[in-house]
Amino acid sequence: MSKPRAPDINPPRLVSPRLVSARPVTAHDVARLAGVSQSAVSRCFTPGASIAAETRRRVEEAAARLGYRPNLIARSLITRRSTIVGVAVAYLENPFYPAVLEALSNALEGAGYRVLLFTARPGENADPILEEVLRYRVDALVLASASLSSHFAEECRQAGVPVVLLNRRTESGGVSTVTGDNRAGAGTVARFLAAGGHRRCAFIAGLESASTSREREAGFSGALAALGLPPAAREVGHYDFTAALEATRRLLALPLPPDAIFCANDHMALAAINVARAEFGLEMGQALSVVGFDDAGPAAWPLFGLTSYAQPVRPMAERVVAILRRHLEEPEAEAVQEVVPGALMVRASARLPAEGVMEQGGRRIWRG
Amino acid sequence: MSKPRAPDINPPRLVSPRLVSARPVTAHDVARLAGVSQSAVSRCFTPGASIAAETRRRVEEAAARLGYRPNLIARSLITRRSTIVGVAVAYLENPFYPAVLEALSNALEGAGYRVLLFTARPGENADPILEEVLRYRVDALVLASASLSSHFAEECRQAGVPVVLLNRRTESGGVSTVTGDNRAGAGTVARFLAAGGHRRCAFIAGLESASTSREREAGFSGALAALGLPPAAREVGHYDFTAALEATRRLLALPLPPDAIFCANDHMALAAINVARAEFGLEMGQALSVVGFDDAGPAAWPLFGLTSYAQPVRPMAERVVAILRRHLEEPEAEAVQEVVPGALMVRASARLPAEGVMEQGGRRIWRG
């Protein structure tokens, strides 16, 4: 059948002829062209709505012809859901966090959410910027490696915006958290080093305000004590590469330097290897062992071969998304504190114990 | 004066007593409490609006009391500006891009924009996801290290959404770009290597579809030819660490291996150093010189000391924002192709020429 000429597609408004589309196409325009009501157009783009096949066809054709794109901003105004999640991340220079961000972004996109990103400056108070995020009516907030003032936690609770911390814990109630197994992981590292015959362990702490650093230190010290080993020498690297370089220098310049250094994260452990090799000429796994935490990308580079307690980034991101969804479905749901187990990836930066090293999927891990 | 009792703050609706705020506070609520019109509240939160000091005071007090937060989604519906910019970024495992993202995010936040993030999978076509972004009515789009189908470029043009490519160029018209000086930078590298006495240069290309890799290769080859040096041996590393490891292995296993390798980016250059040192036992700057492009974080690590042509991340991000603003202010403005100059950062990974190395702000650069 020959179709009748389409009615006026764009009602000739006061549109300057040069401007291709002064006013973006709306559902009304589509409705007019398709000869249906605007509600019908809406239904056509709403997953569960009931609409006749023929109507749908006509709407879709008209929409395609006009290049219609539903305005999600308008939709969210009425649905009161933006399908946007605010994500704050700091320390992007630490190679672990780009990986976290990527995993998180993928997981959220997979769940139908968009990411509104905030790069929090480590030292700064993130509150003002988070305050701003809330104005965009994000459905939820994910803070990676950032903490949260208890005041702001309360604001979010009142606003009904669920918050999930990734890789940080907090005392603020009502906030869910997903972390690696910092205590157990650090304990494993201690036992691994002990089994490898190390006797003078040192620890380089990250930010002393960060739960990760504190938990890893507690786990490490506790295990050393349980093993009857002397307490670890201690320096602070603030999760910063340069600070970690210096912390390592201080440790290695000690009258009786350590035979092993456990760093609260890989970024600092890589710094430690840099100093030990480039400045002290120490061979990793011989004169000195270095172990990190995270299993960040460069840990696997040939020149580093850093033994590290891996935090499984993708599973952690998936847990974040799962928790978030539950909070959105059941607003009254209790906050949870999830711990995702990891594994000690064994490479060449630390002397190996005689036993316990095993292959697993092409990688070597250690189970004390 | 004692103030009269405030009128009913929250009109006792059908609010379950447990829910702290079933319905978020709106400008109407604030207006009622402050005893003004809702428009007055709006004005109070609109920068340039005219409002009496006393009115403002009352509104602000009421707003604070109720914990009012203007709904930016609703605002953008009517202003037709979301103050959100879509940012697509790929290759987050390449340490250069977290830095780019951070700079971009900071620059955009500084200009009052929020970042809606998309992590484009390198291989995949980004169109569907970008299509989705447009539905959020982003004011503009920034693509870092990602290209754009000409079809999608056209869609953006029609939708009136300016697009700026960062670190990529495109043939698609109407798209602005900001890049480092790939040709000149690569030429500088060639002259630097020649001045250092290297005679058998090799080149490891990135993605052959990427303008960066092509331009750097052209600049390098052109300069070598101009210097009367033989053409560089060539391998492809696809901007991928593992692929670059293999490319380096092939080069170093050649009967007459190169005495210098220029890699199309630092990420690959770091891989090259890893292989050269860990597998071939070559001392950097002695038996082999390696030069990269970007000056990404790890280039400065003591163990690498990678000589690299720096791309100034912050200035580039600022140019992107400046261009974006101009496009938003003058929709008819022509697309521009900006090139931001860089500098060759001299470190220990490549043998030094006798002349031309100079200190500059604590860093060593080379000017042929």
Place this chain on the structure above:
DNA sequence: ATGAAAGCGCTAACAG
């Protein structure tokens, strides 16, 4: 299954 009508929370003329 479809259309009419009523808003979501806000800004922007327009009078006063």
Place this chain on the structure above:
DNA sequence: CTGTTAGCGCTTTCAT
């Protein structure tokens, strides 16, 4: 300077 009024583009009852 302030209140009134009319929407922004969409979803969602509610009739039909």
